[in-house]
Amino acid sequence: MESIAENLAAIRQRIDAACLKCHRDPSTVRLIAVSKTKQAGQIREAFDAGQIDFGESYVQEFLEKKSDPLLENQPLCWHFIGHLQSNKVRSIIGAVSLIHGIDRLSTAEELSRRAVQHDMTADYLLEVNTSGESSKYGLKPEELLHQAPSFFKLPNCTLRGLMTIASPDPALARYEFRRLRQLLDELKGVAPDPSFLTELSMGMSQDFEAAIAEGATLVRVGTAIFGWR
Ligand SMILES: *Cc1c(COP(=O)(O)O)cnc(C)c1O
Numbered sequence: 393m394e395s396i397a398e399n400l401a402a403i404r405q406r407i408d409a410a411c412l413k414c415h416r417d418p419s420t421v422r423l424i425a426v427s428k429t430k431q432a433g434q435i436r437e438a439f440d441a442g443q444i445d446f447g448e449s450y451v452q453e454f455l456e457k458k459s460d461p462l463l464e465n466q467p468l469c470w471h472f473i474g475h476l477q478s479n480k481v482r483s484i485i486g487a488v489s490l491i492h493g494i495d496r497l498s499t500a501e502e503l504s505r506r507a508v509q510h511d512m513t514a515d516y517l518l519e520v521n522t523s524g525e526s527s528k529y530g531l532k533p534e535e536l537l538h539q540a541p542s543f544f545k546l547p548n549c550t551l552r553g554l555m556t557i558a559s560p561d562p563a564l565a566r567y568e569f570r571r572l573r574q575l576l577d578e579l580k581g582v583a584p585d586p587s588f589l590t591e592l593s594m595g596m597s598q599d600f601e602a603a604i605a606e607g608a609t610l611v612r613v614g615t616a617i618f619g620w621r
């Protein structure tokens with residue numbers, strides 16, 4: 393098996409190649425190493441190989457790892473990519489730089505309320521269910537545009553873009569990534585200040601190259617860096 397450093401180097405090369413193919417500057421795509429279920433030591437190994445952004449999906453596991461002596465004083469940039477429930481908002485606010493998985497107004501309202509309470513700000517993405525699979529979280533595309541004004545109004549939290557988990561079928565995934573980009577454009581059209589809406593979090597180990605071709609700014613790669621979970 394390859395080392396984490398070797399896997400990371402290979403993924404970064406594939407990101408560069410994918411960008412070259414569609415005439416994008418590689419610095420416009422940020423690699424998030426998805427470290428859920430992995431140990432602090434493995435995260436440290438990736439950090440020592442130059443990886444800064446990490447994605448976690450489970451609140452309790454994340455908080456434990458964040459305060460691990462191997463990691464706690466390092467300048468890591470944490471992303472919460474799991475499904476976020478309202479009752480967990482309190483624990484992660486201030487601990488992550490971006491929350492990817494908000495899929496309803498009530499959770500964003502709770503985020504806003506807590507941010508105001510603690511005199512902080514929080515950046516988040518809305519998860520959209522682009523595949524229409526009932527097993528997936530996320531706002532329906534038509535709900536997103538309909539509800540957008542309510543999200544824009546919330547104080548102390550800033551909507552920075554959209555996130556999706558695509559279908560396993562690569563042909564469908566490509567279409568869903570394109571749909572997410574179109575939705576972001578539509579959202580910009582109704583936003584009070586569209587300059588904040590810069591992020592498209594899409595693409596995982598199986599499909600990040602297609603996501604880059606469709607405009608991903610954040611790709612979330614786990615298995616291809618850390619091995620099977
Ligand atoms: C686990 C996970 C990933 C990483 O998936 P891989 O297939 O291991 O690259 C990306 N995004 C989300 C939301 C995840 O939960």
